[in-house]
Amino acid sequence: MYKFFKEQLDSKIENHNLRTLREYCPLDAVRVKRDDKEYLMMASNNYLGLTFDTRVIEGALKGTQEYGTGSGGSRLVSGTFPLFTELENALAKFKNTEKALVFNTGYMANVGTISAIADKDTIIFSDALNHASIIDGCRLSRGTIKTYGHCDIDELKYLLKSVDRNTQKLIVTDGVFSMDGDIAPLDKLYELSREYNALLMVDDAHATGTIGNGHGTAAYFGLEKEVDIQLGTLSKSLGSVGGYVAANSTIIDYLVNTSRSFIFSTALSPADIGAALAALHVLESDISVLQRLHENVNYMADKLISMGINATNETPIFPILIGRNEDTLAVSEYLYESGIIGTAIRPPTVPIGESRIRLTVTAAHNKEQIDYVCQSLHNAMKQL
Ligand SMILES: Cc1ncc(COP(=O)(O)O)c(C=O)c1O
Structure with a gap:
């Protein structure tokens, strides 16, 4: 066996x-x-070295003292404590979007968002060096995946051109590529997304806290209001654990209702959320x-x-x-x-x-x- x-x-x-x-x-x-x-x-x-920052540790301790060690349920059932609302409001403000939604990890945010946004009739255009969690989200959606060469705008344009204008499309990219550290040409991706009627999603796991004055790739390019979905993680620069999606109300409300990794998993612990919230305050204020x-x-x-x-x-x-x-x-x-x-x-x-x-x-x-x-x-x- x-x-x-x-x-x-x-x-x-x-x-x-x-x-x-x-x-x-x-x-x-x-x-x-x-x-x-x-x-x-x-x-x-x-990246910001915040895991031992006294302000962040204090945030984790305060979360536990006020709300206990575990959340005890999924967000929709019983696990939405005031700290979640506070963090999601802070993330939305930080990313300059209408709303934000916290997931349990960045991995789950990618898998749960892409598989909810894209269905079997969607064509997903994905950079060849995108993170495994993006790739897994694409696979789980059962949509058609068209991989373009790393940051190859010409190839992406060629692929977009070959698809019917009315077909549902999603362009998805790492903001800062995890294993190469280079920055996606989000300005050019954005232009193509509007020209060819596609949604644009950026994964800021390595961009939040590092570029765009810490606000990520969309901020780096001055496109915070334009990019449809800004996804990220609480586990890297923010020194905690968890993932999030920042977007307009329609996308977030849709995810709350359809994203399986969001719906069918127990919410993060108050210590995780308290630490992330404190780290976000540090990033914004210090x-x-x-x-x-x-x-x-x-x-x-x-x-x-x-x-x-x-x-x-x-x-x-x-x-x-x-x-x-x-x-x-x-x-x-x-x-x-x-x-x-x-x-x-x-x-x-x-x-x-x-x-x-x-x-x-x-x-x-x-x-x-x-x-x-x-x-x-x-x-x-x-x-x-
Ligand atoms: C680009 C990218 N997206 C998503 C993730 C997953 O985030 P998390 O570690 O919070 O699950 C990672 C790294 O782990 C990553 O490098």
């Missing part, structure tokens, strides 16, 4: 593609401990946090470039392209021995032959740490 699973695992070992869980004990937003040794975390999405992130991004990019390592993004994601799985694992292991967590990202997360170390910098790192990481990476690459 287990033969198939064992064979699959063996084949992953052979291809240097086996995943295993490693336990780390966080000491603060950027340092972790394992087997009595301290490591610098360069692989998290905690500009020093975002400033520190931007300073660190620029500092790290300059440093890597000075060492001959390609680093052209404006975002905290530094994809260090290596290629082969075994070489990528070797670099990751070298970093680990040097006290740095820089995870090897391999297929199917990235295309075959494009394995990489995905380094991320946060507002909570200091320059000395960044210097050390860049030098260690440089040394690791020389070993190949």
Whole structure:
């Protein structure tokens, strides 16, 4: 009965593609401990470093003290506490939309939104490097999926042209691409969406708290009122867990009534919501946090470039392209021995032959740490 699973695992070992869980004990937003040794975390999405911010911890504690440890039910049945309404109002204001709706994860927000918005008669145009949760949402919708080359506007236009104008259409893209850190050409996608009568949805999981003054991709392009659906997560820059969709009232009311991952799951805990709400307040009111992130991004990019390592993004994601799985694992292991967590990202997360170390910098790192990481990476690459 287990033969198939064992064979699959063996084949992953052979291809240097086996995943295993490693336990780390966080000491603060950027340092972790394992087997009595301290490591610098360069692989998290905690971009603003808010997971240990006293204001955010206070938000989580207050949520628990006021409303208990669990929500006890789905949002429509019994789980909508005042904190949810407060967070959704704050998110809608932050994203400059009429309404927002909180889901349990960003993954569930994508799966539940796309499968509700698109049906079997919808044609979905999806960037080739979109996140797995977008891909799964597209599959679940049973619509026709047309994948266009990464940020390839010409190919998208060609595909849109070939479809009847009256067919229901959705264009969906990551705002900041999770494994590459580049920014989608949302202005051009928007133009095409209006020209060809398509809905436009952007996933701001890595864009909220990082670009557009922290407000995300639509704000970066000045298109907050124009983009139909701005989706995001509470689990990265906002230091908590959860997902959300910000859009006009019609879309949000429709999702409340049709989105299965929203309807059929117990609501997040008050601690999660309290933390996210506090983090959003920090992002809006304390500009020093975002400033520190931007300073660190620029500092790290300059440093890597000075060492001959390609680093052209404006975002905290530094994809260090290596290629082969075994070489990528070797670099990751070298970093680990040097006290740095820089995870090897391999297929199917990235295309075959494009394995990489995905380094991320946060507002909570200091320059000395960044210097050390860049030098260690440089040394690791020389070993190949
Ligand atoms: C682009 C993108 N969308 C959605 C998600 C899912 O968000 P969450 O981790 O909150 O489920 C992620 C990352 O995990 C992501 O990178």
